[in-house]
Amino acid sequence: MSLLKPHYRFNRITDIAAENLISAGVKIVLLDADNTLSFHGSKKPFPGVPEWIAEIKECGIVPVIISNNSERRIKPFAKKLGLDYVSKSAKPLLKGFKTALEKYGFEPKDSAVIGDQLFTDVLGGNLLGAKVFLTEPLGPETDRFIKIKRIFEKPLR
Numbered sequence: 201m202s203l204l205k206p207h208y209r210f211n212r213i214t215d216i217a218a219e220n221l222i223s224a225g226v227k228i229v230l231l232d233a234d235n236t237l238s239f240h241g242s243k244k245p246f247p248g249v250p251e252w253i254a255e256i257k258e259c260g261i262v263p264v265i266i267s268n269n270s271e272r273r274i275k276p277f278a279k280k281l282g283l284d285y286v287s288k289s290a291k292p293l294l295k296g297f298k299t300a301l302e303k304y305g306f307e308p309k310d311s312a313v314i315g316d317q318l319f320t321d322v323l324g325g326n327l328l329g330a331k332v333f334l335t336e337p338l339g340p341e342t343d344r345f346i347k348i349k350r351i352f353e354k355p356l357r
């Protein structure tokens with residue numbers, strides 16, 4: 201089950217200090233969107249998220265949204281936050297992560313995957329060979345497939 205274990209756990213993404221990322225050798229962060237940067241499907245980021253993004257950018261780290269949600273959901277959200285993105289990434293498959301790494305010229309070892317779900321973010325991040333940061337899902341889950349996954353996740357978290 202080690203593929204379902206994150207390297208680091210934080211309550212919220214904004215609790216991850218830029219120094220945590222730098223000391224882990226991270227140069228690019230592959231960010232989940234729903235329940236990591238905002239409530240599921242919400243246009244409004246969680247408090248502190250825009251500032252957190254600005255801070256890690258200042259430290260020279262590249263943030264990219266990698267989401268399984270639709271282009272329609274992710275494109276305007278990413279634009280608002282000034283972020284590049286990959287939508288419909290089919291995590292835990294690696295294609296979306298790899299697209300971003302290739303675009304910016306980084307290797308998996310340079311990357312961190314940050315997200316709230318074991319079976320997409322943590323599993324995908326570990327398969328990629330990234331540093332994996334698990335955050336607590338902050339919203340009530342509205343998507344019924346995610347609700348089901350949460351039931352299976354619970355004893356594993």
Ligand SMILES: [Mg+2]
Nearest residue numbers: 232234235316
């Ligand atoms: Mg999520």
